[in-house]
Structures are given as C-alpha cells and as structure tokens.
Amino acid sequence: MILYLVKRLAVLLASTVVAAVAVFAFMALLPGDPAEIALGVNATPEAVADLRHRFGTDRPPAVQFLDWFGGLVQGDFGTSYVTSAPIGPQISDRLGVTAVLVLGGMAVALVLAVPLGTFAAVHHRDPLGAAISAASQVGIAVPAFLAGILLVFVFAVQAQVLPSGGYVPIADDPGEWLRGLLLPWLSLGLVQGAVLTRYVRSAVLDVMREDYLRTARAKGRGRTGALWRHGLRNASVPVVTVLGLQLATLLIGAVVVERVFVIPGLGDLLLNGVAGRDLLLVQGVVMVLVAAVLLINFVVDVTYHLLDPRLR
Amino acid sequence: MRGRPNLALLTGGTLVGLVVLAAAVSFFWTPHDPTLVDAARKLREPGGGYLLGADKFGRDTFSQLMVGARTTLYVGVVAVGIAAVVGTPLGVVAGMTPRGWLSELIMRVNDLVFAFPALLLAVMLGAVYGPGTLTAMIAIGVATVPAFARVARAATLQVMVTDYILAARAAGRRRPAIAVRHVLPNIGSVLIVQASVSFAIAILAEAALSFLGFGTRPPIPSWGRMLQESQELLFSTPRLALWPGLAIALAVLGFNLLGDGLRDHLDPKLRRIRADG
Numbered sequence: 272m273i274l275y276l277v278k279r280l281a282v283l284l285a286s287t288v289v290a291a292v293a294v295f296a297f298m299a300l301l302p303g304d305p306a307e308i309a310l311g312v313n314a315t316p317e318a319v320a321d322l323r324h325r326f327g328t329d330r331p332p333a334v335q336f337l338d339w340f341g342g343l344v345q346g347d348f349g350t351s352y353v354t355s356a357p358i359g360p361q362i363s364d365r366l367g368v369t370a371v372l373v374l375g376g377m378a379v380a381l382v383l384a385v386p387l388g389t390f391a392a393v394h395h396r397d398p399l400g401a402a403i404s405a406a407s408q409v410g411i412a413v414p415a416f417l418a419g420i421l422l423v424f425v426f427a428v429q430a431q432v433l434p435s436g437g438y439v440p441i442a443d444d445p446g447e448w449l450r451g452l453l454l455p456w457l458s459l460g461l462v463q464g465a466v467l468t469r470y471v472r473s474a475v476l477d478v479m480r481e482d483y484l485r486t487a488r489a490k491g492r493g494r495t496g497a498l499w500r501h502g503l504r505n506a507s508v509p510v511v512t513v514l515g516l517q518l519a520t521l522l523i524g525a526v527v528v529e530r531v532f533v534i535p536g537l538g539d540l541l542l543n544g545v546a547g548r549d550l551l552l553v554q555g556v557v558m559v560l561v562a563a564v565l566l567i568n569f570v571v572d573v574t575y576h577l578l579d580p581r582l583r
Numbered sequence: 584m585r586g587r588p589n590l591a592l593l594t595g596g597t598l599v600g601l602v603v604l605a606a607a608v609s610f611f612w613t614p615h616d617p618t619l620v621d622a623a624r625k626l627r628e629p630g631g632g633y634l635l636g637a638d639k640f641g642r643d644t645f646s647q648l649m650v651g652a653r654t655t656l657y658v659g660v661v662a663v664g665i666a667a668v669v670g671t672p673l674g675v676v677a678g679m680t681p682r683g684w685l686s687e688l689i690m691r692v693n694d695l696v697f698a699f700p701a702l703l704l705a706v707m708l709g710a711v712y713g714p715g716t717l718t719a720m721i722a723i724g725v726a727t728v729p730a731f732a733r734v735a736r737a738a739t740l741q742v743m744v745t746d747y748i749l750a751a752r753a754a755g756r757r758r759p760a761i762a763v764r765h766v767l768p769n770i771g772s773v774l775i776v777q778a779s780v781s782f783a784i785a786i787l788a789e790a791a792l793s794f795l796g797f798g799t800r801p802p803i804p805s806w807g808r809m810l811q812e813s814q815e816l817l818f819s820t821p822r823l824a825l826w827p828g829l830a831i832a833l834a835v836l837g838f839n840l841l842g843d844g845l846r847d848h849l850d851p852k853l854r855r856i857r858a859d860g
Contacts, residue, residue: 294707297711411836413831424821424824519700526702541706542795545709557706561699
C-alpha cells in the first residue's frame with residue numbers, strides 16, 4: 272500500500288508539472304505581447320521594452336516558466352498585466368466559493384443517488400424501480416445550467432421563494448448565504464445525482480447477483496440486512512470511481528452555474544479574465560482547476576485501493 | 584429476447600432522426616429567416632405563421648431551432664470525428680502492445696489530457712485565438728480523445744487474446760495488418776456505441792460553451808446561445824428558454840438512448856445480462 276501511495280504520488284507530481292508546462296506553453300508563448308497590449312498601438316518602442324522588462328517577458332521562456340511555477344508552489348500567481356493586482360489573493364478568495372458550490376452539489380447528488388439507485392436495483396422488476404431508471408436517463412440529458420434556469424423559473428419567478436441569483440458571504444448573513452446557494456446546489460446536484468443513480472443501481476445489481484449475498488440470505492439475514500452488511504461496501508468500489516470523475520465534472524459545471532446565478536467563484540473570475548484579456552489571470556485559474564482535477568483523480572485512485580483489498 | 588423491440592434504440596433513433604431531419608430541412612427551408620432582425624415582431628407571441636413566437640430581436644424561434652440543430656450536429660460530428668480519428672489508433676496501438684513503452688506513454692499522455700476538460704480547453708483557445716465554432720469543436724474533440732483511446736484500448740485487449748488473432752499471428756501477419764484486418768472490425772461496435780455517447784456529451788459541451796459565449800458566434804443560431812439570450816427574459820417570456828432547453832435535452836437524450844440501444848443490439852451477451860438485470 273505504501274509503495275503504491277508513493278508511486279501514485281510521484282505520478283501526481285509529475286502530471287502537475289507537465290500540465291503546468293502545457294498551460295504555460297499554451298498561454299504565455301502565444302501571439303500577443305502583454306506589454307504591447309497594455310500600452311496600446313501608439314507606444315514608443317522604448318516604453319514597450321521598459322514594460323516588457325518590468326513584466327519579465329523579455330527573459331527566455333524557460334526562465335519565465337521556472338519563475339511562474341516557482342511562484343505557484345509558494346502560492347504566488349504573479350501580478351496581472353492588466354489590472355496590476357496580485358492574482359493569488361483573487362484566486363484564493365474565489366476558490367472557497369467554488370469549493371462550497373461543488374461540495375454542496377456533490378452532497379445533493381449523493382443524498383439523491385444512493386437511496387434512489389439502491390431502491391431501483393432492489394426493485395428493478397417493479398414499475399417504480401423502472402420509473403427511477405427512466406427519470407435518471409432524462410436527468411442526464413439536462414445540462415446543469417439548464418437545470419439552473421428551470422429552477423430559477425420555478426422557485427424565483429413562479430413561487431418567488433428563493434433569489435434568482437447573487438451571493439451573500441456567510442459572514443454577512445448565514446441565512447441569505449444558504450438561500451442563495453440552494454438553487455445552485457440543486458442545479459449541480461440534480462443532474463449529477465441522475466448520473467450517479469444509474470451507477471449506484473448497476474453496482475448494487477451486480478452485488479445482488481454475488482454468491483456471498485445469497486449465502487448471507489441463506490444464513491437468515493433479510494434482503495435489506497444482507498445488502499447493508501455485505502453489499503454496500505462492495506457496491507461502493509465502482510461508485511467511488513464515478514464519484515471522483517463527477518467531482519471533476521462538477522467543478523467544470525460550477526463554472527457555468529456561477530454564470531447563471533451570478534456567483535463570484537473561480538468560473539466567474541476565469542470568464543472575466545478572458546473578457547478582459549488578462550492572460551496571466553486565465554493561466555492561473557486554469558492551472559488551479561487542472562491541478563484540482565489531477566488531485567481528485569489521485570484521491571479516487573487511492574480510495575479505490577483502500578476499498579478493494581484485491582488491488583493491494 | 585429476439586421478439587422484444589429495443590425501446591431504447593427506437594426512441595433514441597427517433598429523437599436523433601428528428602434532429603437530423605430538422606437540420607437537413609433547414610438547409611433549404613425554414614419558416615422565416617432565422618437571423619432576420621425585425622423590431623416589429625419583437626417578442627411576438629406564438630401563432631400566425633410564427634409557431635413558437637419570436638425573440639427579443641424579432642427572430643422566429645422555430646427557424647432558429649432548426650438552424651440550431653444544424654450547428655449542434657456540425658459541432659458534434661467534427662468533435663467526435665477528431666476524437667475517433669485520433670483516439671482510436673492510439674487506443675489500438677496501446678492495446679496491441681500492452682507492456683511496451685509506447686503503450687505506457689500513450690496512456691500517460693491520455694491521463695494528462697483527461698485533466699483538461701473541454702470547457703477549459705475552449706476557454707484557453709478562446710482567450711488566445713478568440714472564441715468561435717472552430718475553437719469549440721477542436722476543444723471538445725481533443726477533450727474527448729482520451730475516452731475513445733481508453734475504450735479502444737480496452738476492447739483491443741479483449742480481442743488480442745482471441746483465437747483468430749493467435750491464428751493470424753501464427754500465419755505471420757504483421758501487426759499493422761492484424762490491426763486493420765482483425766482488430767478494427769471487431770472493436771467497431773464498441774466504437775460506434777462510444778461515438779453515440781460522446782456525441783451526447785459534445786452536444787452538452789457545445790451548449791454550455793455557447794451559453795458562456797465561447798461557442799458559435801452570432802448571428803449563427805445555436806441552442807446554447809438562445810438559452811443565454813433568454814435568461815434575462817425569464818420573468819416575462821419564459822418560453823424563449825423553454826424551447827432551446829427542450830431541444831438540447833431531447834437531443835442529448837436521443838444520443839444517449841441510441842448508444843444504449845446500439846450496445847444492446849450489437850452485443851447479444853450484454854443483452855442477456857440486462858434482460859435478467
């Protein structure tokens with residue numbers, strides 16, 4: 272297990288470095304000199320050269336990369352060429368908002384999917400079980416931002432019980448904070464819950480066919496008892512893998528949902544960065560999101576090994 | 584199970600057929616010019632030749648939906664095409680030499696690309712080259728390559744242990760010949776299913792990108808942008824969000840069901856498992 276952990280950790284670090292090289296190569300070495308953009312077309316060559324020197328973009332690419340990456344490791348994302356504001360604090364401010372959004376969405380998905388999926392598997396021959404399967408198929412076809420728009424229509428436009436958007440920090444007013452996040456959480460969670468329901472259903476179905484479950488029932492345990500004691504841990508192995516993939520999907524879904532609900536998270540920062548041609552900011556946010564996806568994959572792989580002793 | 588109709592295949596095929604039909608017809612006929620801005624028809628209610636009404640610019644919603652189907656299919660075909668053409672050979676090579684360094688390299692790079700979702704790639708491409716249909720298609724295509732490579736690799740691994748491959752190798756056939764003559768035809772059904780599922784994901788990605796302004800640019804109609812334009816009017820004219828939303832959901836549902844149905848249809852073994860499951 273320890274050897275596996277060390278190996279997997281090395282892969283994580285290597286992938287992060289390679290991903291950083293890729294992001295840097297793509298964003299920093301492509302057309303468009305930030306100094307020229309900042310000064311406009313009428314700038315003198317001397318002024319451009321001076322600014323280029325201040326930005327550090329006159330140095331060789333390898334040096335620039337090491338400088339940028341070295342900063343990243345210490346949490347320093349550099350200073351925006353456009354707004355002259357340090358990028359790191361902006362990212363860390365928004366990271367918390369996005370994390371709350373993603374984790375809340377995941378919680379909604381889990382709360383929905385585990386009971387529904389298990390129920391659909393246990394009752395797979397009944398109309399209700401089939402109805403859950405069909406409903407989940409429809410849920411998969413609805414993108415999170417569309418679910419968001421529908422939820423706004425129902426709860427903000429028609430029923431007028433929840434706000435249609437906006438974000439209140441928890442420190443200002445915990446009640447309003449919660450009210451503002453309910454619809455975004457549901458938008459992310461309902462869709463992912465639909466996907467997850469299908470995986471939980473098929474995982475539980477697989478487990479139900481196993482001999483050990485039949486043995487447990489032969490020993491006198493009821494259907495629910497046998498499934499609870501022997502089934503769920505085994506069914507959780509494939510589900511955890513999907514869960515990890517879904518966390519990554521949720522992270523990206525959050526970028527879009529933040530736009531629907533006007534929530535100041537990482538997605539909002541990213542899109543504002545693109546709109547303002549703030550390439551260094553975009554580079555930083557993209558790197559954070561990619562690193563998060565890699566980290567999620569790492570955690571999934573390790574959990575997978577912990578849950579399934581056969582893999583050790 | 585022969586006699587039972589494949590409901591998923593039937594429903595999926597019908598939905599996809601409708602999208603294709605709408606797109607095909609839109610090439611030579613739409614009720615109105617989908618891009619014609621007319622203040623007189625602004626937010627016109629449905630009826631009188633305007634089946635689903637008009638939007639805030641007076642553009643006919645139904646005509647926009649029809650041309651939007653074309654945009655959706657166009658992006659899907661190119662994106663899935665990129666993914667299949669790049670991902671399949673990589674997966675086959677990795678599957679045919681499972682212990683080689685090349686296979687290891689392919690799968691590692693694959694994992695890395697997997698960490699760059701379509702949306703991030705599109706935003707990066709859009710930030711540097713400007714957003715548009717082309718950058719969206721490339722981004723979605725590249726992001727879908729790992730899925731194809733993985734599926735192709737897994738299927739190839741299964742095929743490689745069969746007797747006919749053993750026979751072909753014993754007969755002295757070279758690897759490229761085996762790949763083309765024996766492996767590809769036998770993993771074809773798996774790839775077709777993957778293409779259908781990837782198509783559904785590509786539609787979702789295109790809609791999200793257009794919604795954010797990183798996809799198809801105005802005035803070309805796109806379902807995602809129709810949704811984005813309708814959002815501010817949700818309080819007054821919710822039907823403007825309803826129709827493109829429904830179109831996206833039905834198209835995605837169609838391709839997902841088509842994939843499920845094809846899987847059952849093409850793989851009798853799975854059909855039996857699902858029949859008692």
